[in-house]
Amino acid sequence: MAFLNALPGAVAQGLIWGIMAVGVYLTFKVLDIADLTVDGSITTGACVCAILLSNGTNVWVALLAAFLAGALAGLVTALFHTFMGIPAILAGILTQLMLWSINLKILGQANMPVSARTLPVLLTQLKVNTAICIGLGFVAVIIVALYWFFGTEYGSGVRATGCNPRMAKAQGINVNFNKSFGLVLSNGLVALSGALLAQYQGFADINMGKGAIVIGLAAVIIGTAAVSWIPKYGKNFAMQLFGVVLGGVIYYIVYQLVISLGLDTDLLKMLSALVVAVFLGVPYLRKKYSFSKILKKWGFVKKSVLVDEVAAKGIINAAEEEAPVMVVEAPVVVDESHKKANPFDEKPIDDAAHRIEKNASKDGGEV
Template identity: 50%
Template structure:
């Protein structure tokens, strides 16, 4: 049993890194922009669907990922527009986008499931070659971390950060906070779309329902990462912690599966796992105050 678990560990780490890219997107909206974005479930599936359809149409795998990123960015822009232009509350704007994306994804795919086997398509990564997939996902995740660290040091990045820290103060400084919210959501959902595209290639299929619960996994990556690495005063550390949190989540998931947890209960376990990590600081303060 232990040998089987150790053999499965590289696969868990590869999946953790792929989902960690989604976690980076959630970190932008949840931590930096201070925005509760529920578009993630929909834009993740959109990236998945666009990548699969692009590969079937004959586009190279890298181009398919680019298309998925653009699709995710469009989804983020729509959510941002609903919130900033139409003044729809953040959570409702995300729910509306997520709902609409289900139909959009069905239109893109034409059916509920598509297969993109590595035997027929040249993929960036595949679960059939775990070590290669782990290497590719590590490089891609590292590139995105470095790009995000660079971006949030620019003037535009500082404006996005200021909007999340104190919107009224940012507006008083002449920052177009509505535009910064839209930009943050575009970046966030673009990363989510890329994560969906990479996971589609890794698993070799696209399913209309694969986006369900994606936001929970993204939150798990962010929250677990923040608990694993307490001092996150540098963006490189913060984003790296998110990737580590995602990998830790999938390693724990592998452990509980090997211990006998039914796959039917994985969503329940995920929700409880994230709830415990979110509640931990509150209970810790209560214990210390007693």
């Protein structure tokens, strides 16, 4: 019963964190950057909003200011990364640490109440249903705007930057500028979410952003997985964004459930981190220890039987008719190095493996 009572609150909170998760999606999925600035910029948004509201500023102006403050934080990370050549992950950590001091200066104290009774807040947990509606409104506007943007010429360039920076450069796209733009936009959204959160929970706290990236990633992973099974539209960009917000909601519902089951709340951060670690690790492990590979290794299946799925679906290969046939009768030698060196393998290129390599080298700071 306690859980059901807490459900609307979890949904409202999930929606607000969902906006934050959309910000994380932009860097993590679209730009292929793990940006840790968000732990700081979500707090920055909350602090800016709290201080402005308590000084009598209009709530919309306060939200805009929070967005801009977050964007500025993103710009700092972007400059560290693109201009100074610092690996993105480290650049984010540096900015995050800087923001801790800056947030303290903005707020002037470790925490500050944002009272719904005295201040003109937009949403509060005292009126959960209104808060949910307002949260939904923000989500809808953001998803529509982002969907439109990433369909434009410029937005396509940003997507290409994340997909393949070398190709983007060869197509005349300014990779560094686009990365910076993505970081600015992402952190702006994160700070906006922080500003809404401060109003909703009724206070801003200097430590409220701790571990935010993990919640954001959890929402991204859970959410995109949740919508991916939808036929035809599951991979659609707008649907993915919707999924990310949904992921935030699911995260907070599960969170409430776990609390109402009486779990020690001290352990929640650890559990969140473990969930994210497992989900991030699964694709890699599945690749490494796939069922078919194990079969091959133990010699149950001949190599030629394991025709690539894509080819099996009848998709045309470039050298379809005359592609050299792999030896059928030969004893199965499962040797990955051999497979890589074999130029006759006319099948979709292993992007995941490639991406892992790419990431490994990328942290050397490709600028």
